[in-house]
Amino acid sequence: MRSFYSVCVLLFCSFSQYTLAQKGITDIKLADLNVPVSPGFVLADQAPASIERPATPKAFAVSILNLLQGASFEVTPFWLSKNENLGYEDWIQQKFVPLETFNFSVATFKSDSTSSLTGGFRTQLFRSFSASQISFLKGKADAIREALFGGEDGTPDTALIQKLAAELQAMELKPILSVELAGAMLGSSPNNSFKGLSNQRSGFWCNVHYAPTQYRVAFTGLLRYSWFTSNAIKTNIDSAFLDYGLAANYDVNNISVAAELVSRKDRGANETYLRAAMNVNYRLNDNISFVAALGKNFGTNNNIITSLGIRLGTMELLQIR
Amino acid sequence: MEIKPKKLPDQLLTVMKTKNVLVTVVIGNAQIGSSRLKFEEETDAVATGKIKNQSVGTGRDLPGKKLNIITRVLDSNPRNNKISIKHIFHYEDGREIFILDETDNEVDNNMDIFSLEVSYQFTH
Numbered sequence: 001m002r003s004f005y006s007v008c009v010l011l012f013c014s015f016s017q018y019t020l021a022q023k024g025i026t027d028i029k030l031a032d033l034n035v036p037v038s039p040g041f042v043l044a045d046q047a048p049a050s051i052e053r054p055a056t057p058k059a060f061a062v063s064i065l066n067l068l069q070g071a072s073f074e075v076t077p078f079w080l081s082k083n084e085n086l087g088y089e090d091w092i093q094q095k096f097v098p099l100e101t102f103n104f105s106v107a108t109f110k111s112d113s114t115s116s117l118t119g120g121f122r123t124q125l126f127r128s129f130s131a132s133q134i135s136f137l138k139g140k141a142d143a144i145r146e147a148l149f150g151g152e153d154g155t156p157d158t159a160l161i162q163k164l165a166a167e168l169q170a171m172e173l174k175p176i177l178s179v180e181l182a183g184a185m186l187g188s189s190p191n192n193s194f195k196g197l198s199n200q201r202s203g204f205w206c207n208v209h210y211a212p213t214q215y216r217v218a219f220t221g222l223l224r225y226s227w228f229t230s231n232a233i234k235t236n237i238d239s240a241f242l243d244y245g246l247a248a249n250y251d252v253n254n255i256s257v258a259a260e261l262v263s264r265k266d267r268g269a270n271e272t273y274l275r276a277a278m279n280v281n282y283r284l285n286d287n288i289s290f291v292a293a294l295g296k297n298f299g300t301n302n303n304i305i306t307s308l309g310i311r312l313g314t315m316e317l318l319q320i321r
Numbered sequence: 322m323e324i325k326p327k328k329l330p331d332q333l334l335t336v337m338k339t340k341n342v343l344v345t346v347v348i349g350n351a352q353i354g355s356s357r358l359k360f361e362e363e364t365d366a367v368a369t370g371k372i373k374n375q376s377v378g379t380g381r382d383l384p385g386k387k388l389n390i391i392t393r394v395l396d397s398n399p400r401n402n403k404i405s406i407k408h409i410f411h412y413e414d415g416r417e418i419f420i421l422d423e424t425d426n427e428v429d430n431n432m433d434i435f436s437l438e439v440s441y442q443f444t445h
């Protein structure tokens with residue numbers, strides 16, 4: 001299960017920001033449907049040069065003013081206030097955290113001929129840690145408290161604190177159940193003013209992760225709906241997509257089984273595309289593993305996925321397709 | 322991992338002779354912190370760790386003593402770098418004697434440690 005989380009985090013982090021509607025049918029990957037880290041910047045065709053993260057209401061006000069000149073920021077309003085009575089143990093036991101995790105990101109881009117404003121939000125509607133996870137987190141927090149006076153002459157044992165905090169933060173990223181929601185819009189105007197802005201692209205994401213700790217299994221459901229609203233692009237057959245993905249992973253001893261399904265409903269062309277694959281990995285030792293995959297790819301020709309191979313480290317030595 | 326120290330001037334507290342004096346340390350912003358309570362002339366600490374309703378003595382015994390409190394907070398919350406600490410002195414019935422409000426502190430980076438030190442002297 002730990003490897004499943006690692007893969008999820010890796011895929012999440014490597015999510016390409018500029019792919020929402022431009023990808024070809026066969027390019028859609030499960031990771032593309034993850035809730036983006038900064039939804040407000042996903043729809044723009046350019047990356048912000050720098051992103052402000054205001055930590056106080058005053059800095060937040062300055063960030064808003066800077067938008068007029070072409071700037072970007074992201075903020076989680078809940079953490080702008082003091083929260084002086086919110087203890088760590090209270091925080092990890094909260095299940096409904098939409099306000100606490102509500103984050104929004106806004107960027108403006110200006111050139112001589114165009115102006116764009118893009119904005120988005122991301123929030124965790126629900127998250128729940130299991131009793132054993134809560135116990136683990138409380139235990140690590142207590143160990144950190146002890147280590148804060150655990151060094152020589154009562155100084156902080158910084159090496160131990162770093163180790164404990166890394167374990168704690170890794171566990172915080174994998175609640176037994178989480179539901180995330182995000183949305184974003186992009187508006188543009190054909191001049192260097194924001195007055196004539198019209199909506200061009202929009203997108204919504206919803207992710208559900210369920211990983212019961214008593215079983216070595218994890219499930220993920222991902223949904224994304226994206227569309228163009230600009231008149232110039234409306235005629236394109238790729239004007240609206242409903243994408244969804246399902247993934248399951250099971251780990252036992254040295255065997256890992258993963259299955260995924262990715263589907264795209266192209267509403268403009270009234271077509272549905274589907275990819276389904278299953279992957280089995282048997283790890284002989286740390287360096288050698290046997291891998292097999294079976295499934296159906298997008299498209300109608302040459303769409304069968306079959307492969308059998310041996311992996312040495314990160315390199316696939318022998319593969320039969 | 323930087324340690325940001327802050328030492329405040331001694332605080333003078335007036336306590337009632339007949340009452341037991343308790344200390345509660347509140348760490349906010351979902352951060353993880355720990356405190357050590359130690360009288361200046363003693364070798365052993367009164368308490369170390371999470372401090373809630375910790376008795377430090379009766380109002381009759383406390384005058385003339387100096388209670389040193391060090392509170393260390395690890396910025397383990399990746400969402401902000403704010404550090405919020407409150408030292409609350411109160412009686413068993415919950416009546417407050419004094420609140421030290423240090424709720425507007427900040428460290429530079431995630432995983433830094435904020436260390437607050439303050440001593441309390443008591444009088445009737």
